[in-house]
Amino acid sequence: MSHFSPTAAVSYFFNYFLMKGVLVTIGLTVAAVIGGLILGMGIALLRMSSNPVLAGAARFYIWFFRGTPLLIQLVVIYSGLPQLGIKFSVITCALVGLILNEAAYLAEIVRSGFMAVSAGQREAAWALSLSPWVTFRRVTLPQAFRLMIPPLGNSINSLLKATSLASVISVEELMRRSDMLMQEHFQILEVYAAATAYYLILTSVWDAVQRRLEKHFGRSSVTKSRKVATRAPVAQASVEARA
Amino acid sequence: MSETSTTTTEGATVQPQLREVPAVRMEAVYKHYGDFTALNEVDLKVAKGEKIVVCGPSGSGKSTLIRCINHIEKHDEGLIYVNGVELDHQRKNIDAVRRDTGMVFQSFNLFPHMTVLENCTLAPMTANGMSEAEARDLAMHFLTKVRIPDQAEKFPGQLSGGQQQRVAIARALCMRPKIMLFDEPTSALDPEMVKEVLETMKKLAEEGMTMLCVTHEMGFAREVADRIVFMNEGKVVEQAAPEEFFKHPKSERARTFLDQIIH
Numbered sequence: 001m002s003h004f005s006p007t008a009a010v011s012y013f014f015n016y017f018l019m020k021g022v023l024v025t026i027g028l029t030v031a032a033v034i035g036g037l038i039l040g041m042g043i044a045l046l047r048m049s050s051n052p053v054l055a056g057a058a059r060f061y062i063w064f065f066r067g068t069p070l071l072i073q074l075v076v077i078y079s080g081l082p083q084l085g086i087k088f089s090v091i092t093c094a095l096v097g098l099i100l101n102e103a104a105y106l107a108e109i110v111r112s113g114f115m116a117v118s119a120g121q122r123e124a125a126w127a128l129s130l131s132p133w134v135t136f137r138r139v140t141l142p143q144a145f146r147l148m149i150p151p152l153g154n155s156i157n158s159l160l161k162a163t164s165l166a167s168v169i170s171v172e173e174l175m176r177r178s179d180m181l182m183q184e185h186f187q188i189l190e191v192y193a194a195a196t197a198y199y200l201i202l203t204s205v206w207d208a209v210q211r212r213l214e215k216h217f218g219r220s221s222v223t224k225s226r227k228v229a230t231r232a233p234v235a236q237a238s239v240e241a242r243a
Numbered sequence: 244m245s246e247t248s249t250t251t252t253e254g255a256t257v258q259p260q261l262r263e264v265p266a267v268r269m270e271a272v273y274k275h276y277g278d279f280t281a282l283n284e285v286d287l288k289v290a291k292g293e294k295i296v297v298c299g300p301s302g303s304g305k306s307t308l309i310r311c312i313n314h315i316e317k318h319d320e321g322l323i324y325v326n327g328v329e330l331d332h333q334r335k336n337i338d339a340v341r342r343d344t345g346m347v348f349q350s351f352n353l354f355p356h357m358t359v360l361e362n363c364t365l366a367p368m369t370a371n372g373m374s375e376a377e378a379r380d381l382a383m384h385f386l387t388k389v390r391i392p393d394q395a396e397k398f399p400g401q402l403s404g405g406q407q408q409r410v411a412i413a414r415a416l417c418m419r420p421k422i423m424l425f426d427e428p429t430s431a432l433d434p435e436m437v438k439e440v441l442e443t444m445k446k447l448a449e450e451g452m453t454m455l456c457v458t459h460e461m462g463f464a465r466e467v468a469d470r471i472v473f474m475n476e477g478k479v480v481e482q483a484a485p486e487e488f489f490k491h492p493k494s495e496r497a498r499t500f501l502d503q504i505i506h
Contacts, residue, residue, distance in 0.1 A: 123315050124352035128366035128418060129341045138365060142356050 004189050012181060012194035021177030022198050028094060028163040028173060029202075033156055035099035040106030047111055058107070065104035071165050073097045078169040094166040102159055109151045113144035146217040153210035157203055174198055264327040266291045266422050266453040267312055272321035274307055274477075281307040282318065283477035291421075294454045296464040296485075299474035300500055305457040308474065309424045312455065313344040326421060342370075345415030349427040351407045353399040353414070359386065360395040363414045371418070378417075385413035389443050405436030409443050416447075423447065425456040461505060465489065473497045 012018060047058035065073070074097040081087065088096065117140050125135040167176035178195040182188050267289040274282035281304045289295055297305045310316040311323060314330055314337045323330040325340040354362050363382035367373040373381070386392045389409035391402075399407050408428055415423065425444065429437040441463050448454055448467045458464065464471055464485055471488040473481045475496045481488070489505075492498045 118350075118352075120348060120350050120352040121354065124346075124348065124354070126315060127313055127341060127344070127346035128414070129338060129370040130366055131370065134365070134369045138357075138369070139354055143354075146356070 004193075005187065008187050008190040009193040012187070012191050013197055015181065015194070018174070018177050018181060018194060018198075021172060021174040022202075024171065024173040025160070025163050025175075025198075026202065028098060028166060028171070029156070029160045031095055032098035032102050032159055032163070035095065036102030036106045036159075037110075039099060039103035041110055043103055043107035044110035044114070047107060048114065062104045062107055065101050066108075070097065070101045070162055071168060073101055074165055074169050090169060090171055093169055094163075094171045098159065098163065098166070101162075102155070105155050106152070109148050109155060110144070112151070113148035114140060116147045117143045142217075149210065149214050149217060153206070153213075156210075157206060160202055160206065161199060263290075265289060265324070266293065266326060267455070268322075268324040269308075269311075270322040272311065272318045272323060274304075274311060274316060274318050280477050282311065285321070285477070285479055287472065287479060287482075289422075289453065289455060292451050292453055294448050294452075294467050294469045295456065295472055296468040296470075297455060297457045297472045297474060298459065298461075298464065298500075298504075299480075302476075303474040304477040305474050306426050307477075309346075309426055309455050309457055312422075312424055313341050313346055315346070342418065343420060344422045344424055345418060345420035346424045347408065347411050347415055347426065347428045349430050351399070351404070351411045351431070353407055353411055355399050358396050358398055359391070359402070359410050362399070362410060363417045366414070367417050381417050382413070385416045386410070388416070388446070389413045390439075403436060404432045405439045408432065408436075408440045412440075412443055412447070422453040422455070425454065425458065427457050427459070429458065429460060459504060461489070473500070475500075 043058045043061055046054045047062070049055050049058075074094065077088070077097045078090070078093040121139055121143065122135060125139045130139065163173055164175035166173055167179065170176065172180075174195055178191050182191040185191070265288050267287065269285055269287040272282050272285045273280065283304075285304070285308060287308070297308060299305050307316055311318045311330075312325060314332075317332065318330070326343050328336050328339045328343075330336060330340055353359075354365070357365065360379065360382055363386065364373075364375065364378035367378040367381055368375060383392055383395065386395055389412055391406055391409055391413075394402055394406060394410070399410065402410065412428075428444070429440050432440065437460065441460060444454070444456070444463070445467055454467075456463075456468075468485050470482055471485050472479055473488065473492075473494070473496075475494075480494050481492065481497055483493075488497070489501065492501055
């Protein structure tokens with residue numbers, strides 16, 4: 001086979017077996033984001049705690065999981081832990097690994113978001129007798145979240161691609177199923193072209209979602225000058241409408 | 244003001260049955276930041292309804308002084324009573340004091356992601372359990388008072404500095420404080436917006452609000468203050484009625500300060 005067959009690539013793209021792999025990739029990503037955010041938020045709170053033991057434990061966690069490759073973490077969970085009598089299903093292993101790893105990154109993003117909210121915001125909340133929960137939920141979290149969206153978007157983009165590492169522990173996601181098709185038909189470029197297209201589509205869809213999120217959460221904190229800027233096209237549009 | 248009130252209250256947090264409990268009483272208060280002493284044995288007594296202007300060179304501890312009164316800063320030593328409640332770092336006492344005090348900051352510190360109205364209704368609804376309708380009425384009452392009811396649906400970033408600071412005042416008033424603390428409320432404003440904020444504060448003073456105000460606005464001090472507290476290097480150097488203070492400052496430091504500030 002000395003040429004690239006576009007029709008074969010297209011047929012792989014619409015291959016049902018591969019599509020199911022795409023769904024697994026999406027599922028892994030969504031579950032790891034949700035699990036990672038919850039765990040990461042907890043770790044970030046510990047990291048910001050004034051208790052040196054808790055803060056130290058969180059720091060150790062972040063240091064450990066950011067300092068080792070996800071691939072090793074997955075392999076250790078899948079192949080290493082059974083040696084100690086701890087055994088999970090394949091998909092659980094992948095999720096545990098992805099969540100533990102993602103949480104370390106997200107914890108740092110969450111922490112930097114909270115640290116970027118000015119101290120004056122918390123002081124104003126205290127002065128108004130707001131409870132710690134209301135201060136967190138209504139004052140600091142929404143502002144921190146807005147600041148977190150761009151780095152969060154990056155991290156989720158990386159995670160989406162990192163799910164392909166789960167193929168190594170035999171999770172049949174997009175990468176693994178591409179390998180399987182490739183080994184069956186030996187149309188290497190055609191199969192991976194289809195897989196590449198899926199990854200690009202998924203990351204592009206996420207990009208679009210992220211842009212909408214940024215717009216949505218940025219909306220309420222328009223500065224005066226930006227407001228004027230956004231008003232101008234409206235005025236222009238109404239002039240055009242009249243003309 | 245009866246000095247005996249202090250001796251009758253052994254151990255009790257709230258001084259009972261005393262009609263003349265001062266709004267604020269500070270005794271030998273110290274505050275340190277590392278090696279730096281921000282408050283150095285500060286004694287201060289503010290009667291109910293009294294208007295105090297705190298002034299002094301930068302770094303003299305003025306802001307720290309009023310920030311200690313609602314426990315935004317924790318004092319290290321000494322006693323602080325607010326309306327008879329001792330600020331002893333106990334949660335319930337801190338909460339009680341914060342309910343009695345409203346604070347206005349130099350940098351406004353409005354919540355940028357909420358509308359003006361939401362800024363004003365958040366605390367009454369969550370901390371006082373008011374219904375949304377009640378809180379809304381209350382907020383509109385105070386927004387009208389600071390003359391910006393028409394901006395209620397806007398976000399703080401869409402308002403001028405003067406308007407933002409007036410919203411901040413309205414927001415604080417929505418918690419019905421007995422004492423208002425102002426930490427350089429006009430220092431971050433463009434000159435043409437200073438007046439509108441000072442007018443709002445004057446109105447508040449006329450209504451009998453107890454006020455402590457850190458400011459460099461000496462015209463305001465002269466007109467509104469019952470007493471000027473002059474600070475330097477963490478100490479209260481002198482206290483006097485404005486007339487007295489401006490005409491005959493006792494300390495050398497106050498004289499040089501006034502020379503620099505009144506050109």
